[in-house]
Amino acid sequence: MKIPTLADFRRVVVKVGSSLLVDARAGRLRESWLASLTADLADFHGDKRDVLVVSSGAIALGRAVLKLASGPLKLEDSQAAAAVGQIALARTWSEALSQHGIIAGQVLVTLGDTEERRRYLNARSTIDTLLQWRALPVINENDTIATNEIRYGDNDRLAARVATMVSADLLVLLSDVDGLYDAPPDTNAGAQHIPCVSRITPEIEAMAGAAGSELSRGGMQTKIEAGRIATNAGTHMVIASGTVEHPLRAIAQGARCTWFLTAANPVTARKKWIAGALEHKGTLTIDAGAVAALRRGKSLLPAGVVGIDGSFARGDAVIIRGPGGVEIGRGLVAYDVEDALKIQGRSSAAISSILGFSGRAEMVHRDDLAVIPE
Numbered sequence: 330m331k332i333p334t335l336a337d338f339r340r341v342v343v344k345v346g347s348s349l350l351v352d353a354r355a356g357r358l359r360e361s362w363l364a365s366l367t368a369d370l371a372d373f374h375g376d377k378r379d380v381l382v383v384s385s386g387a388i389a390l391g392r393a394v395l396k397l398a399s400g401p402l403k404l405e406d407s408q409a410a411a412a413v414g415q416i417a418l419a420r421t422w423s424e425a426l427s428q429h430g431i432i433a434g435q436v437l438v439t440l441g442d443t444e445e446r447r448r449y450l451n452a453r454s455t456i457d458t459l460l461q462w463r464a465l466p467v468i469n470e471n472d473t474i475a476t477n478e479i480r481y482g483d484n485d486r487l488a489a490r491v492a493t494m495v496s497a498d499l500l501v502l503l504s505d506v507d508g509l510y511d512a513p514p515d516t517n518a519g520a521q522h523i524p525c526v527s528r529i530t531p532e533i534e535a536m537a538g539a540a541g542s543e544l545s546r547g548g549m550q551t552k553i554e555a556g557r558i559a560t561n562a563g564t565h566m567v568i569a570s571g572t573v574e575h576p577l578r579a580i581a582q583g584a585r586c587t588w589f590l591t592a593a594n595p596v597t598a599r600k601k602w603i604a605g606a607l608e609h610k611g612t613l614t615i616d617a618g619a620v621a622a623l624r625r626g627k628s629l630l631p632a633g634v635v636g637i638d639g640s641f642a643r644g645d646a647v648i649i650r651g652p653g654g655v656e657i658g659r660g661l662v663a664y665d666v667e668d669a670l671k672i673q674g675r676s677s678a679a680i681s682s683i684l685g686f687s688g689r690a691e692m693v694h695r696d697d698l699a700v701i702p703e
Contacts (some may be wrong), residue, residue, distance in 0.1 A: 332525050332588050333565060335581045338499040340379040340460075343370065344488035345503055347385040349571040356393035362574055363425050366503075369577035371429035374465065381456070381466045381495065383488035384422065387414035388472055411472035422467045432464040437471035443490045446644040453494050460495075485551040489558035489566070496595035496696075500559045501580070502552055503571030508587030509549065511536050526589045529557050560591040563598030596696070604659055604699035607646035611639020611666060613692065620651045623658065623700050628691035631680065634673040641666050649693070658700035660693035 335341075345366070352359050373380040388407050391397075391414025402410065415437070423433040436456060442448045459466045470487050485502060492500040510520040526533055537549040552568055559566045569586035573579050580586055593601075615623075619633025629649065641647055642665050649657045662669065669692065671683050677690040 332590075333499075335499075335577065338378070338565070340381075340495065340497045341373060341499045341501060342381045342383060342488055342492040342495070342497045343501045343503065343577070344383040344484055345385065345571065346484065346505070347389040348505055349503060350384065350386040351389040351393065353389070353399075356396075358390070358421060363421070364428070365574035366571075366576060367425040367429060367431075369575055370426070370465065371431060373577070374429070374431055374463070379460045379495075379497075381460075381468060381491065381497070382422070383468045383484055383491055384418060385469070385484045386421075387411040387418045387469055390414035390417040390421070408473050415469070415473065418469065419467070426465055432462075434459040434464045434466050436466050436468045437473075438468060438487070438491070439471050439474065443494060447642065449494065450644045456491075456495050485555040486558060489555035489564075492559050492564045492566075493562035493595075496599060497564055498595055500555070500564055500566040501577065502555065502566065502568045503576050504552070504568055505570070505572055506549070506568070507570035507585045508568045509533070509536060509553075513549075522585060523587055524585075526556070526587060529553060529560065529589070556589040560589055561598070562602075563591050563593035563595040565589065565591055599696070600699040603646060603661060603697065604701075607659070607661075609639075609648045609659060610641035610645040611637065611662070612648045612650055613637055613662070613669075614650050614652075614654075615657070617652055620657055623649070623695075623698065624703065626695060628695040629660065629693040629698065630677055630690065631669075631672040631675050631692050632677070634669070634692055637666065637669055637673055639666065641669075647693070649698075656701060658698060660699065661697035662693055663689040663691055663697075 350359060350363065351357070370380055370382070388410045391410030391412065394413050394417060395410060397410060419435045426433045436452070438452055442452045456466050468491055470484060488500055488502065506514070507522070509523045509526065511523060512520040514520040523536070534553055537553045556566045566589040567580065567586050569576060569580050569584065613629070613634050614636030615629065615633045616635050619629060622633065623629060639647065641662055643663060644661055646659055647662045648659055651657050664672070668684055668688070672680055675683060680690070681687045
Protein backbone atom coordinates (compact mmCIF):
# COMPACT_ATOMS: atom_id res chain seq x y z
CA MET A 330 0.00 0.00 0.00
CA LYS A 331 1.31 3.42 -0.99
CA ILE A 332 2.42 5.66 1.89
CA PRO A 333 0.25 8.80 1.85
CA THR A 334 1.22 12.42 2.38
CA LEU A 335 -0.41 15.07 4.56
CA ALA A 336 -1.86 16.71 1.45
CA ASP A 337 -4.06 13.64 0.92
CA PHE A 338 -6.26 14.31 3.95
CA ARG A 339 -9.22 16.61 4.53
CA ARG A 340 -10.01 16.13 8.24
CA VAL A 341 -7.01 15.78 10.55
CA VAL A 342 -6.73 15.29 14.32
CA VAL A 343 -3.38 16.32 15.84
CA LYS A 344 -2.44 15.05 19.30
CA VAL A 345 0.01 17.11 21.37
CA GLY A 346 1.57 15.63 24.49
CA SER A 347 2.43 17.39 27.75
CA SER A 348 6.17 16.91 27.33
CA LEU A 349 6.05 18.80 24.03
CA LEU A 350 3.90 21.65 25.26
CA VAL A 351 5.46 22.18 28.68
CA ASP A 352 9.15 22.48 29.63
CA ALA A 353 9.24 20.19 32.66
CA ARG A 354 12.47 21.60 34.12
CA ALA A 355 11.49 25.24 33.77
CA GLY A 356 7.82 24.58 34.54
CA ARG A 357 6.60 26.78 31.70
CA LEU A 358 5.14 26.69 28.23
CA ARG A 359 7.33 26.11 25.16
CA GLU A 360 6.08 29.25 23.47
CA SER A 361 8.32 29.19 20.40
CA TRP A 362 7.43 25.59 19.63
CA LEU A 363 3.71 26.24 20.07
CA ALA A 364 3.93 29.23 17.72
CA SER A 365 5.51 27.01 15.07
CA LEU A 366 2.84 24.33 15.47
CA THR A 367 -0.03 26.80 15.26
CA ALA A 368 1.52 28.18 12.07
CA ASP A 369 1.36 24.64 10.66
CA LEU A 370 -2.24 24.26 11.82
CA ALA A 371 -3.08 27.59 10.19
CA ASP A 372 -1.74 26.27 6.88
CA PHE A 373 -4.17 23.32 7.10
CA HIS A 374 -7.01 25.60 8.11
CA GLY A 375 -6.24 28.01 5.28
CA ASP A 376 -6.60 25.16 2.78
CA LYS A 377 -10.23 24.79 3.93
CA ARG A 378 -9.39 21.52 5.62
CA ASP A 379 -10.81 20.52 9.00
CA VAL A 380 -8.24 20.35 11.78
CA LEU A 381 -8.70 19.44 15.44
CA VAL A 382 -6.21 19.32 18.32
CA VAL A 383 -6.20 16.87 21.22
CA SER A 384 -3.99 18.57 23.76
CA SER A 385 -2.46 17.32 26.97
CA GLY A 386 -0.95 19.79 29.40
CA ALA A 387 -3.68 20.82 31.85
CA ILE A 388 -2.14 19.04 34.83
CA ALA A 389 1.40 20.04 33.83
CA LEU A 390 0.45 23.71 33.47
CA GLY A 391 -1.54 23.60 36.70
CA ARG A 392 1.47 22.22 38.53
CA ALA A 393 3.58 25.06 37.19
CA VAL A 394 1.08 27.75 38.18
CA LEU A 395 0.63 26.26 41.65
CA LYS A 396 4.38 25.59 42.01
CA LEU A 397 3.78 21.98 43.05
CA ALA A 398 6.77 19.73 43.70
CA SER A 399 7.76 17.19 41.04
CA GLY A 400 6.74 13.57 41.42
CA PRO A 401 3.48 11.60 41.32
CA LEU A 402 0.29 13.33 42.46
CA LYS A 403 -2.68 11.84 44.26
CA LEU A 404 -5.83 11.70 42.15
CA GLU A 405 -7.49 14.62 43.94
CA ASP A 406 -4.30 16.69 43.60
CA SER A 407 -4.16 15.94 39.86
CA GLN A 408 -7.79 16.98 39.48
CA ALA A 409 -7.22 20.22 41.36
CA ALA A 410 -4.09 20.96 39.33
CA ALA A 411 -6.09 20.31 36.16
CA ALA A 412 -8.77 22.78 37.28
CA VAL A 413 -6.13 25.49 37.34
CA GLY A 414 -4.29 24.21 34.29
CA GLN A 415 -7.33 23.94 32.02
CA ILE A 416 -7.83 27.69 32.25
CA ALA A 417 -4.20 28.27 31.33
CA LEU A 418 -4.33 25.66 28.55
CA ALA A 419 -7.46 27.13 26.97
CA ARG A 420 -6.00 30.64 27.10
CA THR A 421 -2.72 29.39 25.62
CA TRP A 422 -4.37 27.79 22.60
CA SER A 423 -6.80 30.66 22.11
CA GLU A 424 -4.04 33.25 22.07
CA ALA A 425 -1.73 31.20 19.85
CA LEU A 426 -4.41 30.47 17.25
CA SER A 427 -5.73 34.02 17.30
CA GLN A 428 -2.39 35.14 15.86
CA HIS A 429 -3.59 33.47 12.64
CA GLY A 430 -7.17 34.70 12.85
CA ILE A 431 -8.46 31.31 14.04
CA ILE A 432 -11.03 30.97 16.82
CA ALA A 433 -10.39 28.13 19.29
CA GLY A 434 -13.18 26.14 20.93
CA GLN A 435 -12.46 24.11 24.06
CA VAL A 436 -14.10 20.67 24.38
CA LEU A 437 -13.59 18.65 27.58
CA VAL A 438 -14.46 14.94 27.40
CA THR A 439 -14.30 11.78 29.50
CA LEU A 440 -14.39 8.13 28.50
CA GLY A 441 -18.14 8.10 29.09
CA ASP A 442 -18.62 10.75 26.43
CA THR A 443 -17.46 8.28 23.77
CA GLU A 444 -19.04 5.17 25.33
CA GLU A 445 -22.53 6.40 26.22
CA ARG A 446 -24.48 6.87 23.01
CA ARG A 447 -26.35 10.11 23.75
CA ARG A 448 -23.27 11.89 25.11
CA TYR A 449 -21.26 10.61 22.14
CA LEU A 450 -23.78 12.15 19.73
CA ASN A 451 -23.85 15.43 21.64
CA ALA A 452 -20.04 15.66 21.65
CA ARG A 453 -19.86 14.85 17.94
CA SER A 454 -22.56 17.39 17.13
CA THR A 455 -20.74 20.11 19.09
CA ILE A 456 -17.44 19.39 17.33
CA ASP A 457 -19.11 19.25 13.90
CA THR A 458 -20.74 22.63 14.54
CA LEU A 459 -17.41 24.18 15.56
CA LEU A 460 -15.86 22.88 12.34
CA GLN A 461 -18.74 24.25 10.27
CA TRP A 462 -18.10 27.64 11.87
CA ARG A 463 -14.40 27.25 10.93
CA ALA A 464 -13.38 27.27 14.59
CA LEU A 465 -10.62 24.90 15.68
CA PRO A 466 -11.71 22.48 18.42
CA VAL A 467 -9.09 21.92 21.16
CA ILE A 468 -10.03 18.75 23.00
CA ASN A 469 -8.75 17.44 26.31
CA GLU A 470 -9.70 14.74 28.78
CA ASN A 471 -11.69 16.35 31.57
CA ASP A 472 -9.16 15.60 34.31
CA THR A 473 -11.11 17.66 36.84
CA ILE A 474 -13.88 15.05 37.05
CA ALA A 475 -12.27 11.88 35.65
CA THR A 476 -11.44 9.10 38.11
CA ASN A 477 -9.06 6.16 37.99
CA GLU A 478 -11.92 3.94 36.83
CA ILE A 479 -13.18 6.08 33.93
CA ARG A 480 -10.17 8.08 32.75
CA TYR A 481 -8.36 7.28 29.53
CA GLY A 482 -5.02 7.46 31.30
CA ASP A 483 -3.40 8.88 28.18
CA ASN A 484 -4.32 11.19 25.35
CA ASP A 485 -3.18 8.84 22.58
CA ARG A 486 -6.27 6.68 22.93
CA LEU A 487 -8.39 9.74 23.59
CA ALA A 488 -7.15 11.20 20.29
CA ALA A 489 -8.01 7.94 18.50
CA ARG A 490 -11.51 7.96 19.96
CA VAL A 491 -11.97 11.58 18.92
CA ALA A 492 -10.68 10.83 15.42
CA THR A 493 -13.22 8.03 15.00
CA MET A 494 -15.99 10.14 16.55
CA VAL A 495 -15.55 12.90 13.96
CA SER A 496 -14.76 10.53 11.05
CA ALA A 497 -11.29 12.01 10.58
CA ASP A 498 -9.22 10.48 7.81
CA LEU A 499 -5.90 11.09 9.61
CA LEU A 500 -4.66 11.07 13.19
CA VAL A 501 -1.23 12.62 13.86
CA LEU A 502 0.46 11.64 17.13
CA LEU A 503 3.25 14.10 17.87
CA SER A 504 5.66 12.43 20.25
CA ASP A 505 9.15 12.62 21.69
CA VAL A 506 10.11 9.77 19.33
CA ASP A 507 10.00 9.77 15.54
CA GLY A 508 8.01 6.58 15.12
CA LEU A 509 8.02 2.87 15.85
CA TYR A 510 11.23 0.85 16.16
CA ASP A 511 11.66 -2.92 16.31
CA ALA A 512 13.23 -2.43 19.74
CA PRO A 513 13.35 0.48 22.22
CA PRO A 514 15.84 2.88 20.56
CA ASP A 515 16.95 4.46 23.84
CA THR A 516 18.34 1.14 25.09
CA ASN A 517 19.19 -0.59 21.80
CA ALA A 518 21.63 1.15 19.46
CA GLY A 519 20.79 -1.28 16.68
CA ALA A 520 17.04 -0.68 16.74
CA GLN A 521 15.55 -0.40 13.27
CA HIS A 522 12.94 2.23 12.42
CA ILE A 523 9.64 0.95 10.94
CA PRO A 524 8.40 3.48 8.34
CA CYS A 525 5.05 1.85 7.59
CA VAL A 526 2.67 -0.57 9.31
CA SER A 527 -0.02 -1.97 7.03
CA ARG A 528 -1.59 -4.09 9.79
CA ILE A 529 -1.11 -4.25 13.55
CA THR A 530 0.05 -7.78 14.33
CA PRO A 531 1.30 -9.41 17.56
CA GLU A 532 4.83 -8.78 16.24
CA ILE A 533 4.10 -5.06 15.93
CA GLU A 534 2.62 -5.01 19.43
CA ALA A 535 5.74 -6.69 20.80
CA MET A 536 7.89 -3.84 19.50
CA ALA A 537 6.22 -1.32 21.82
CA GLY A 538 8.25 -0.13 24.80
CA ALA A 539 7.22 1.40 28.13
CA ALA A 540 6.14 4.94 28.96
CA GLY A 541 8.59 7.77 28.45
CA SER A 542 8.85 11.09 30.27
CA GLU A 543 7.52 12.05 33.68
CA LEU A 544 4.80 14.28 32.26
CA SER A 545 3.65 11.68 29.73
CA ARG A 546 1.17 9.04 30.82
CA GLY A 547 1.48 7.26 27.51
CA GLY A 548 4.18 5.35 25.66
CA MET A 549 4.56 3.33 22.49
CA GLN A 550 2.14 0.73 23.84
CA THR A 551 -0.68 3.25 24.03
CA LYS A 552 0.23 4.56 20.59
CA ILE A 553 -0.14 1.06 19.14
CA GLU A 554 -3.52 0.78 20.88
CA ALA A 555 -4.48 4.15 19.41
CA GLY A 556 -3.42 2.87 16.00
CA ARG A 557 -5.69 -0.15 16.36
CA ILE A 558 -8.67 2.04 17.31
CA ALA A 559 -8.03 4.46 14.46
CA THR A 560 -7.30 2.00 11.66
CA ASN A 561 -10.23 -0.25 12.56
CA ALA A 562 -12.44 2.81 12.05
CA GLY A 563 -10.92 3.71 8.69
CA THR A 564 -8.55 6.42 9.93
CA HIS A 565 -4.87 6.47 8.96
CA MET A 566 -2.42 7.33 11.75
CA VAL A 567 1.12 8.67 11.79
CA ILE A 568 3.57 8.85 14.72
CA ALA A 569 6.13 11.61 14.28
CA SER A 570 8.57 13.65 16.30
CA GLY A 571 7.13 16.75 17.87
CA THR A 572 10.42 17.88 19.31
CA VAL A 573 11.26 19.90 16.21
CA GLU A 574 9.67 23.23 15.34
CA HIS A 575 7.02 23.13 12.60
CA PRO A 576 6.43 19.39 13.17
CA LEU A 577 3.60 19.06 10.62
CA ARG A 578 5.68 20.80 7.98
CA ALA A 579 8.50 18.37 8.77
CA ILE A 580 6.18 15.38 8.13
CA ALA A 581 5.07 16.93 4.84
CA GLN A 582 8.71 17.37 3.83
CA GLY A 583 9.56 13.72 4.45
CA ALA A 584 10.83 13.64 8.03
CA ARG A 585 11.19 10.19 9.58
CA CYS A 586 7.90 8.90 10.98
CA THR A 587 5.75 5.76 11.08
CA TRP A 588 2.50 5.48 9.14
CA PHE A 589 -0.26 3.11 10.25
CA LEU A 590 -2.45 2.44 7.24
CA THR A 591 -6.05 1.35 6.86
CA ALA A 592 -7.64 -0.20 3.81
CA ALA A 593 -10.99 1.40 4.63
CA ASN A 594 -12.12 5.00 4.87
CA PRO A 595 -14.04 6.54 7.80
CA VAL A 596 -17.39 6.52 6.01
CA THR A 597 -17.06 2.91 4.82
CA ALA A 598 -15.87 1.70 8.22
CA ARG A 599 -18.68 3.54 9.98
CA LYS A 600 -21.33 2.08 7.70
CA LYS A 601 -19.93 -1.44 8.21
CA TRP A 602 -20.12 -0.86 11.94
CA ILE A 603 -23.72 0.32 11.70
CA ALA A 604 -24.69 -2.59 9.44
CA GLY A 605 -23.18 -5.41 11.43
CA ALA A 606 -21.83 -4.44 14.81
CA LEU A 607 -24.81 -2.81 16.52
CA GLU A 608 -27.85 -4.42 18.11
CA HIS A 609 -31.00 -2.88 16.66
CA LYS A 610 -33.60 -1.39 19.03
CA GLY A 611 -36.53 -0.95 16.66
CA THR A 612 -37.84 -0.87 13.12
CA LEU A 613 -38.84 1.94 10.76
CA THR A 614 -41.14 0.99 7.87
CA ILE A 615 -40.92 3.35 4.91
CA ASP A 616 -42.86 3.92 1.68
CA ALA A 617 -41.66 3.18 -1.86
CA GLY A 618 -40.63 6.77 -2.49
CA ALA A 619 -38.37 6.75 0.55
CA VAL A 620 -36.86 3.42 -0.54
CA ALA A 621 -35.95 4.94 -3.90
CA ALA A 622 -34.47 8.02 -2.20
CA LEU A 623 -32.29 5.93 0.13
CA ARG A 624 -30.98 3.93 -2.82
CA ARG A 625 -29.99 7.23 -4.46
CA GLY A 626 -27.90 8.09 -1.40
CA LYS A 627 -30.42 10.38 0.30
CA SER A 628 -31.29 10.62 3.99
CA LEU A 629 -34.50 9.20 5.45
CA LEU A 630 -36.97 12.02 6.13
CA PRO A 631 -39.93 11.71 8.53
CA ALA A 632 -42.34 12.10 5.61
CA GLY A 633 -41.29 8.72 4.23
CA VAL A 634 -41.85 6.79 7.46
CA VAL A 635 -45.18 4.92 7.63
CA GLY A 636 -44.63 2.67 10.64
CA ILE A 637 -42.53 2.53 13.81
CA ASP A 638 -41.94 -0.43 16.14
CA GLY A 639 -39.71 -1.01 19.13
CA SER A 640 -38.32 1.11 21.95
CA PHE A 641 -35.33 3.22 20.99
CA ALA A 642 -33.55 6.39 21.97
CA ARG A 643 -31.77 8.95 19.85
CA GLY A 644 -28.63 7.40 18.42
CA ASP A 645 -29.81 3.78 18.66
CA ALA A 646 -29.59 1.44 15.69
CA VAL A 647 -32.83 0.62 13.89
CA ILE A 648 -33.79 -1.65 10.98
CA ILE A 649 -35.36 0.08 7.99
CA ARG A 650 -37.89 -1.95 6.00
CA GLY A 651 -39.71 -1.24 2.75
CA PRO A 652 -43.45 -1.66 1.97
CA GLY A 653 -43.18 -5.47 1.66
CA GLY A 654 -41.24 -5.89 4.88
CA VAL A 655 -37.95 -6.35 3.04
CA GLU A 656 -34.97 -4.96 4.97
CA ILE A 657 -33.56 -1.95 3.13
CA GLY A 658 -30.80 -1.14 5.58
CA ARG A 659 -29.90 -0.08 9.11
CA GLY A 660 -29.17 3.28 10.60
CA LEU A 661 -28.83 5.43 13.70
CA VAL A 662 -32.12 7.17 14.39
CA ALA A 663 -32.06 10.89 15.22
CA TYR A 664 -35.08 10.87 17.57
CA ASP A 665 -36.38 9.05 20.64
CA VAL A 666 -39.28 6.74 19.77
CA GLU A 667 -41.85 9.05 21.40
CA ASP A 668 -40.82 11.98 19.19
CA ALA A 669 -40.40 9.77 16.11
CA LEU A 670 -44.02 8.62 16.45
CA LYS A 671 -45.20 12.23 16.55
CA ILE A 672 -43.40 13.28 13.35
CA GLN A 673 -43.69 10.15 11.19
CA GLY A 674 -45.31 10.91 7.86
CA ARG A 675 -44.94 14.63 8.42
CA SER A 676 -42.90 17.27 6.60
CA SER A 677 -39.51 18.16 8.08
CA ALA A 678 -40.64 21.78 8.13
CA ALA A 679 -43.34 20.85 10.65
CA ILE A 680 -40.95 19.26 13.20
CA SER A 681 -40.46 22.42 15.23
CA SER A 682 -44.17 23.13 15.63
CA ILE A 683 -44.98 19.47 16.45
CA LEU A 684 -42.19 18.84 18.97
CA GLY A 685 -41.63 22.36 20.25
CA PHE A 686 -37.94 22.35 19.34
CA SER A 687 -35.91 22.38 16.14
CA GLY A 688 -34.63 18.84 15.68
CA ARG A 689 -32.84 17.36 12.70
CA ALA A 690 -34.65 17.42 9.39
CA GLU A 691 -33.78 13.75 8.89
CA MET A 692 -35.12 10.75 10.78
CA VAL A 693 -31.89 8.96 9.79
CA HIS A 694 -29.08 10.97 8.20
CA ARG A 695 -27.34 9.37 5.22
CA ASP A 696 -24.01 9.45 7.09
CA ASP A 697 -25.64 7.26 9.74
CA LEU A 698 -27.24 4.89 7.24
CA ALA A 699 -26.04 1.58 5.74
CA VAL A 700 -28.22 0.59 2.78
CA ILE A 701 -28.27 -3.01 1.56
CA PRO A 702 -27.36 -3.18 -2.17
CA GLU A 703 -30.12 -4.31 -4.52
